[in-house]
Amino acid sequence: AQSVSQHNHHVILSEAASLELGCNYSYGGTVNLFWYVQYPGQHLQLLLKYFSGDPLVKGIKGFEAEFIKSKFSFNLRKPSVQWSDTAEYFCAVNARSGGYNKLIFGAGTRLAVHP
C-alpha cells in the first residue's frame, strides 16, 4: 500500500535559520508529489508540486523541494525561515489507482519559528 512518511513531527527554529523537512514515500508507480501548508486557523494551501521534469521545484514564499527518485524522497527546503512560516506542513503523494487519483498524506510537521 502507498504511504508517506514525514520524519519530523515538530520542528522549532529561530528566524533566519535554514529549514529542511523530510518526506519519503512508498509507491512503485508514477507519482505526483506535493507539499501543502496549513497556517494556524486556515485551510490547506498548495506550496509546491512535482509532476515531471526538473526534480528541483520552486514554490511560493521561497520554498523549494527536490525529488530524488532513487531515494523515494521529496524534501522541502527554505534557506531562511521567517516567523510567518509558522505552520503545519504536509507532504502528499498523488498515486494513480485505477485511473483515478487520491492524495495520500504524511502525518505533517508542525514548524514553529521564533523571532
Place this chain on the structure above:
Amino acid sequence: EPEVTQTPSHQVTQMGQEVILRCVPISNHLYFYWYRQILGQKVEFLVSFYNNEISEKSEIFDDQFSVERPDGSNFTLKIRSTKLEDSAMYFCASSYFLTSDTQETQYFGPGTRLLVL
C-alpha cells in the same frame, strides 16, 4: 482567485444524528473529493466523485456515508448516524483532471470541524 468553500465551518451534533456537510468546488472543476483529519492524525482520503458517481472510496467510507452533487454547484457529504469517532475536520477538494497523463492539483476548502457528542 477561485476557491473551494465549505459550510458550516463548525458543526456540533449528538451521536446518532444525521449531518450534511456542504462544499462548493471551483466552478470549472470536474473531480471532487472528501478528506478528513481526526485531531492529531493524518489527513485521510474518504471518497472521490466524478461524472455524478463515486470513482473511488476508502475503507472509512462505509454505508453511513454518502455523497451527492444535488445541483451544478454544491457537493455534499452526508453522515447518516454519527458516531463519536466521526469527530474530525472534514475537507472538500476539487480538481480539473485534464488527461490520464496527470497534471492534476487538488484545491482544498477551509474545512468543517465536526464534533459528535
